[in-house]
Amino acid sequence: MAALDADTWAALRGAFPSALPIDADPSGPVVPVDLHVAVARFLKESLGFTMYVTVVASHWPQADGSDRFEVATVLRRPSNPSVTAAWRLQIGPEAEVPTLFPLFAGADWQEREQFDLVGVRFTGHPDLRRLMMPEDWEGHPLRKSYAIDTPHPPWR
Amino acid sequence: MGSSTSHGAAPPPPAPTRDVRPLRMRVNPFLDIDQYDPEADLMALNMGPQHPSTHGVFRIKLFIDGEVVVKAVPYPGYLHRGVEKLCEKLTFAQLVPIVDKHDYVAPMTNEQAIVRVVEEALKIEVPRRARVLRTILAELQRIASHLLWLGTFTLDIGGTIGGGASVMMYTFRERELILDLFEMLTGARFHYNTHTPGGNRHDVPVGWPERVKKVCDVIAARLPEYTAACTDNDVFDLRSRGVGVIDAATALELGLSGPNLRASGVDHDLRRDAPYHAYDEVGVNVAVATDGDCWARYIVRMAEMEESLRIVRLLIDDIPQGPITALKPVKLHTQIKVPAGQHYAAIDTPRGELGTYLIGGGAEKGAAAFRLKIRPPSLHAMAALPWILPGNTVSDVVAILGSLDPIMGEVDR
Amino acid sequence: MTLLSNPWIHGLVVGTPVLLVFLAASALASWWERKFAGRMQNRLGPTIVGPFGILQPFADALKMMQKEDIVPRAADRALFNLAPVFPLALALAVLAVVPFGGSWAGDEWSSALVVADLDIGVIWVLAVSGLMVFPTWMAGWASSNKYTLLAGMRSVAQGVSYEIPLVLAAMVPVVATGELSLSGIVAWQAEHGWLVFWPPGPGLFAFVIFFMASLAEANRIPFDIPEAESELVAGVLVEYTGLKFGLFMLAEYTHTIAASVIASVLFLGGAHGPMPEIFGPMWLVLKASTLFVIIYWIRWSWYRFRSDQLMDLCWRYLVPITLVLVMITAIMRGFLPGGAS
Numbered sequence: 001m002a003a004l005d006a007d008t009w010a011a012l013r014g015a016f017p018s019a020l021p022i023d024a025d026p027s028g029p030v031v032p033v034d035l036h037v038a039v040a041r042f043l044k045e046s047l048g049f050t051m052y053v054t055v056v057a058s059h060w061p062q063a064d065g066s067d068r069f070e071v072a073t074v075l076r077r078p079s080n081p082s083v084t085a086a087w088r089l090q091i092g093p094e095a096e097v098p099t100l101f102p103l104f105a106g107a108d109w110q111e112r113e114q115f116d117l118v119g120v121r122f123t124g125h126p127d128l129r130r131l132m133m134p135e136d137w138e139g140h141p142l143r144k145s146y147a148i149d150t151p152h153p154p155w156r
Numbered sequence: 157m158g159s160s161t162s163h164g165a166a167p168p169p170p171a172p173t174r175d176v177r178p179l180r181m182r183v184n185p186f187l188d189i190d191q192y193d194p195e196a197d198l199m200a201l202n203m204g205p206q207h208p209s210t211h212g213v214f215r216i217k218l219f220i221d222g223e224v225v226v227k228a229v230p231y232p233g234y235l236h237r238g239v240e241k242l243c244e245k246l247t248f249a250q251l252v253p254i255v256d257k258h259d260y261v262a263p264m265t266n267e268q269a270i271v272r273v274v275e276e277a278l279k280i281e282v283p284r285r286a287r288v289l290r291t292i293l294a295e296l297q298r299i300a301s302h303l304l305w306l307g308t309f310t311l312d313i314g315g316t317i318g319g320g321a322s323v324m325m326y327t328f329r330e331r332e333l334i335l336d337l338f339e340m341l342t343g344a345r346f347h348y349n350t351h352t353p354g355g356n357r358h359d360v361p362v363g364w365p366e367r368v369k370k371v372c373d374v375i376a377a378r379l380p381e382y383t384a385a386c387t388d389n390d391v392f393d394l395r396s397r398g399v400g401v402i403d404a405a406t407a408l409e410l411g412l413s414g415p416n417l418r419a420s421g422v423d424h425d426l427r428r429d430a431p432y433h434a435y436d437e438v439g440v441n442v443a444v445a446t447d448g449d450c451w452a453r454y455i456v457r458m459a460e461m462e463e464s465l466r467i468v469r470l471l472i473d474d475i476p477q478g479p480i481t482a483l484k485p486v487k488l489h490t491q492i493k494v495p496a497g498q499h500y501a502a503i504d505t506p507r508g509e510l511g512t513y514l515i516g517g518g519a520e521k522g523a524a525a526f527r528l529k530i531r532p533p534s535l536h537a538m539a540a541l542p543w544i545l546p547g548n549t550v551s552d553v554v555a556i557l558g559s560l561d562p563i564m565g566e567v568d569r
Numbered sequence: 570m571t572l573l574s575n576p577w578i579h580g581l582v583v584g585t586p587v588l589l590v591f592l593a594a595s596a597l598a599s600w601w602e603r604k605f606a607g608r609m610q611n612r613l614g615p616t617i618v619g620p621f622g623i624l625q626p627f628a629d630a631l632k633m634m635q636k637e638d639i640v641p642r643a644a645d646r647a648l649f650n651l652a653p654v655f656p657l658a659l660a661l662a663v664l665a666v667v668p669f670g671g672s673w674a675g676d677e678w679s680s681a682l683v684v685a686d687l688d689i690g691v692i693w694v695l696a697v698s699g700l701m702v703f704p705t706w707m708a709g710w711a712s713s714n715k716y717t718l719l720a721g722m723r724s725v726a727q728g729v730s731y732e733i734p735l736v737l738a739a740m741v742p743v744v745a746t747g748e749l750s751l752s753g754i755v756a757w758q759a760e761h762g763w764l765v766f767w768p769p770g771p772g773l774f775a776f777v778i779f780f781m782a783s784l785a786e787a788n789r790i791p792f793d794i795p796e797a798e799s800e801l802v803a804g805v806l807v808e809y810t811g812l813k814f815g816l817f818m819l820a821e822y823t824h825t826i827a828a829s830v831i832a833s834v835l836f837l838g839g840a841h842g843p844m845p846e847i848f849g850p851m852w853l854v855l856k857a858s859t860l861f862v863i864i865y866w867i868r869w870s871w872y873r874f875r876s877d878q879l880m881d882l883c884w885r886y887l888v889p890i891t892l893v894l895v896m897i898t899a900i901m902r903g904f905l906p907g908g909a910s
Contacts, residue, residue: 050409319868
């Protein structure tokens with residue numbers, strides 16, 4: 001399943017002609033970070049992608065030792081037939097992307113989880129705390145630099 | 157009474173007693189407790205993680221004014237097992253028994269979700285026999301899961317020593333029949349490990365279809381018993397109607413899915429709208445209710461059980477012959493490698509849209525995922541709690557929590 | 570008979586068997602309920618201990634005796650330890666005025682099967698059952714736990730509210746018969762017919778409401794809000810262990826039995842029945858057992874009200890209805906032949 005179907009991509013391209021590449025990446029187009037909220041708003045309000053599906057942050061360590069992060073967001077149009085729309089943001093070691101909480105209430109916990117596990121900060125999130133790990137946990141487990149056998153102090 | 161006299165204009169319609177604006181506009185889940193009415197005598201009540209009605213280990217902190225919840229702060233994560241990290245180490249064949257343990261009430265559909273994303277990524281054509289078998293298994297699992305939900309929901313509103321327990325005993329009786337079917341097919345009652353990317357591992361045993369048909373008849377005959385015990389009970393009605401209302405817009409925003417979404421009046425079902433397995437052959441009648449309350453969620457699930465029975469009966473008679481596992485392009489399912497690329501695939505489990513976001517090209521040339529994110533429907537249902545709990549009483553907290561059908565293993569992963 | 574006319578000796582002679590029989594009955598009731606619930610729920614209930622598992626309550630008691638007796642550090646020790654004593658004492662005290670049998674002619678033997686035939690038996694019953702709120706609140710407060718506190722609050726609100734329809738419904742027999750002693754009410758029913766039938770409408774309604782209010786007083790489903798274990802874990806019993814918990818449980822059964830006994834005395838003719846008077850106790854046991862079965866039948870097939878719905882039911886329906894019932898009974902008493910005294 002391509003991340004965006006052709007019609008959606010055409011409409012999105014029409015709305016943001018200069019910022020988006022011409023061909024849709026089958027893995028989902030890479031959108032500039034400052035357009036993130038605008039794209040989500042356009043998809044939600046103009047194209048009917050009203051259902052919040054998920055946000056996936058991933059950690060891409062570079063050969064030179066620096067960190068890159070990718071944040072993919074998936075929305076769904078709850079119609080028949082139903083399609084999803086996914087796009088990606090690529091960010092550097094600052095690991096900050098704007099939150100989608102003002103548009104989608106479900107982004108609250110999903111973004112908290114990604115912050116918790118990958119360590120991407122969602123600016124503007126009203127309550128960015130850890131979701132899964134204990135509040136005093138050190139590190140972000142889903143980073144590639146976090147070894148799977150990292151010892152942790154006994155549970156208190 | 158508001159009846160009009162014979163002369164004069166009709167009186168204005170009575171003002172709505174309930175605030176009907178979307179939840180987004182009237183609830184603030186991040187309410188600052190210090191800014192709340194200083195006259196009010198608030199009490200912080202910690203519910204869980206070892207509370208009997210939190211469906212596992214879930215903790216929710218309630219700020220209550222008398223018995224009315226002012227703010228609810230859920231704390232999931234007590235069952236977090238780091239499965240997504242584990243998924244970056246294990247091969248795709250090893251993942252299937254791992255994801256069995258997420259939604260431990262519906263393991264069958266968990267497996268299907270994870271093998272489906274691999275099949276999507278590698279464009280594996282699943283043989284029709286496997287697709288039909290998967291549809292049957294998914295629907296049987298849906299019945300079993302909804303039965304368990306009904307039992308635990310009545311426990312929540314009826315008490316562990318009371319009428320609720322009686323309903324639960326009966327739902328478990330029927331659920332056992334389905335678990336027996338699964339045991340006959342896979343040898344396991346719970347963690348089946350029967351799906352692999354490209355097909356199923358266990359073929360239909362001799363006599364299984366007949367037994368499925370018998371079980372369907374038994375369950376169909378017993379579903380009216382639940383209607384008698386729940387729908388016809390006035391207290392059940394009182395406890396569930398108008399409680400925990402989620403409007404359609406908020407439900408979509410929150411990412412609710414499955415029966416919880418359909419109960420809010422959104423006519424959306426992945427089985428029909430984005431068909432997978434063999435659902436395009438059977439045509440799914442989607443059950444929708446409009447009220448968005450606990451009652452609607454109950455009605456939708458009851459209707460879904462009927463629909464599942466219909467689908468199973470439709471398919472069980474002629475399971476197509478042929479191979480059960482695709483031989484191309486995967487020759488050995490332990491050797492699956494997913495190249496770099498990002499894929500999202502979802503199926504409709506008994507709890508809703510269980511999606512898997514897979515970034516391929518991980519360790520050992522793609523034998524493991526680079527990043528695998530599971531999108532659990534229960535997590536989104538639990539994310540709704542801070543929005544719907546304020547304004548309800550402590551008694552309704554457990555009713556609402558139960559009606560959303562959360563499985564903590566899936567919430568926390 | 571002269572020795573028995575001494576109230577102390579009489580009370581001792583009649584009271585001791587009553588005490589023992591009802592304590593044994595409570596234990597038996599807990600076995601029976603588990604068996605009954607088991608059969609209702611497609612399972613067997615206790616089967617291991619003794620024939621048909623009938624010794625299960627004693628096994629439970631033995632187990633509870635071995636449990637560690639834990640008092641929370643923050644608890645009010647005196648109240649916490651005192652609270653389990655009262656429910657059982659109060660539930661048994663209700664039974665002191667119940668006529669378990671006797672003759673209706675008014676001779677000396679009529680009072681022989683009552684521990685204390687008070688002239689104000691009805692008031693005694695209502696007053697003692699009204700006190701039941703206190704041990705629950707004591708337990709709820711003294712445990713120093715938020716769940717028990719909530720349960721205690723609910724229990725007081727529920728107990729105080731349901732006291733009113735309970736008292737008003739009990740007023741229907743009192744107004745109809747003009748008697749305040751329970752044996753007087755039974756004797757009247759033996760003469761004129763059972764009160765559940767007699768004032769043709771009000772009697773039945775008053776019986777149903779009295780029964781409902783008794784359920785609420787005894788914290789049974791669908792009115793078991795104070796110990797709503799799905800939200801409040803175990804209500805006021807959260808912090809109790811071992812024998813103290815056991816005492817609460819025993820009191821719960823005794824209270825339910827007492828409620829069925831009182832309802833059958835007030836409305837179903839008590840020990841009155843078609844056979845000779847010596848069979849009186851048997852009739853009372855039969856009637857009370859029937860009510861008891863109904864209570865548990867309801868318990869294992871119904872859901873629980875929410876506390877605000879419970880208050881709604883009480884104040885918006887039961888209280889006005891019972892008020893009207895008492896008025897109707899007072900009016901009918903003047904006109905109907907059986908009623909005028």
